Structure formats: structure tokens, C-alpha cells
């Protein structure tokens with residue numbers, strides 16, 4: 105039975121309920137985080153809590169808990185769930201009002217929800233052959249750096265990939281590659297790793313930082329700069345990264361092979377560094 109947390113109590117996930125007047129339900133007015141847990145240890149928790157604070161500040165919700173309070177609650181939800189490797193989801197909405205009104209209520213208590221799911225890494229076949237992606241114009245808002253629960257655009261964009269039998273949708277805006285519908289995207293060109301810069305158009309991924317750190321630690325040249333749509337389409341390699349997908353090679357984009365259509369040599373190196381890092385560091389983070 106999955107144990108969840110809602111507004112001060114732990115309870116079975118299937119029993120967790122929020123009022124229909126909750127602004128999370130009515131407006132998608134909330135922030136969230138997804139924290140991978142390896143061998144019962146949350147990975148990069150300080151960084152996830154920092155990103156959560158940035159989102160809360162950006163949407164003007166007071167953080168209902170201190171970092172120590174979050175750490176305690178996250179530790180407890182991990183302990184109450186069975187898997188050794190988990191994906192902890194937490195969400196804070198602005199709370200429930202008595203009437204529907206776009207403007208914030210004068211007095212409102214945020215809703216705090218957490219659940220844990222088993223952390224399932226991608227099947228080996230996806231790593232061995234790579235995954236297929238489609239592309240789309242990024243029609244999301246201009247604060248994609250905030251991890252808010254208003255994810256309708258991301259859902260519609262990800263569904264384009266699913267409808268085409270693919271795994272991810274790569275988003276382009278004004279001639280530049282931005283990110284995936286639910287991942288960050290890297291390109292490799294002439295042996296150099298290219299990463300779109302963090303700005304208001306892209307979610308600053310925790311895995312994105314790990315990949316750039318591993319590149320630096322292992323002497324792989326990396327450039328953090330705008331990546332044009334042309335460069336992305338002509339890249340030797342494309343990868344997607346996220347906390348749950350780790351690093352996956354994209355070998356088909358819009359039905360055409362990326363590079364030679366196989367996971368490339370730079371991916372193979374990064375994947376090995378990532379797995380080594382996971383075994384050495386993440387499992388005792």
C-alpha cells in the first residue's frame with residue numbers, strides 16, 4: 105500500500121482527498137518537485153529544495169515548511185514506502201478558497217501533498233537502440249523555469265510524441281532548441297557537448313547539472329549556449345535527461361536518424377560515468 109502525506113497526516117494514497125475549491129484543482133495554482141531516491145537516500149535534496157523555493161517565490165506562495173521540515177517529512181515518506189529506490193513527488197498549492205476568483209484569496213492555507221512511487225529506470229532496450237522523438241513549436245508560457253503544476257501545455261506536447269509512437273517531444277522556440285516536454289535535451293557536435301543555457305524558457309534540471317558536472321570531471325568539452333534548430337537537427341547525437349529517465353539517447357527525430365541512427369560514443373561514455381556516479385555517490389547522497 106502506497107503511503108502518502110496530506111496537510112499534516114500520513115494516509116494511504118487511495119484515501120487522500122482535496123476540496124474541489126482547491127486552487128490547484130481550479131487553476132493549476134501550485135508548485136511541485138520530483139526527487140529520486142536511491143537505496144532510501146534522496147539525491148540532491150538541497151538542490152531540489154532550492155528549486156522548490158525558487159518556484160514558490162516566483163508564484164508568490166510562502167513556503168509552508170523549513171528545509172529541515174521538508175527533510176524530515178521526505179525522510180518519513182521514504183521510510184513508510186517499500187521500494188529501496190523511490191520517486192518522491194511533492195506538491196504545494198495555494199490552497200482552497202470559498203469562491204472561484206483568479207486573484208489570490210486574502211487568507212488561505214497552502215495544501216501540502218506528497219507521495220512516493222517506485223523509481224523505475226528506463227528499459228535497457230531504450231538505452232541500447234535509443235528512443236524516437238518528434239519536434240514541436242514550444243507554445244508554453246515565458247516562465248518555464250518555474251516547476252509549476254500548470255502542465256497542460258507539457259501534457260499536450262508530450263502526447264504528440266505518444267501519438268506518433270515516440271517517447272519525447274523536443275521543443276523549439278524562435279529557432280533554438282529549448283528542452284523536451286518533460287526533460288532537458290543535449291546535443292553532441294564534433295565531439296563537443298552542447299547544452300541550452302538556463303533561462304526563463306527552460307526548467308533548470310537537476311540531472312542537467314549532473315551531466316555537465318560529469319562532463320567537466322571527465323574532460324569532455326561542453327558549451328552552454330543557444331543551440332540552433334539547424335545544429336540540433338544536424339547533431340551527431342541527441343540525449344534527453346531527467347531524474348527518472350537518467351540519460352537516454354535520441355536516435356530518431358521526426359522519422360529521420362540522428363547522426364548514424366545509433367547511440368553515439370559520447371553517450372556511451374556519459375552513460376558509464378552516470379552509472380558509476382550513481383553507484384558511488386547517489387546511493388550515499
Ligand code: PMP
Pocket residue numbers: 258283284285286287288307308309310311312345346347348
Ligand atoms: N524539463 C522539464 C520540462 C521537466 O518536466 C523535467 C523533469 N521531468 C526536466 C526538464 C528535467 O528535470 P530534472 O532533471 O530535475 O528531473
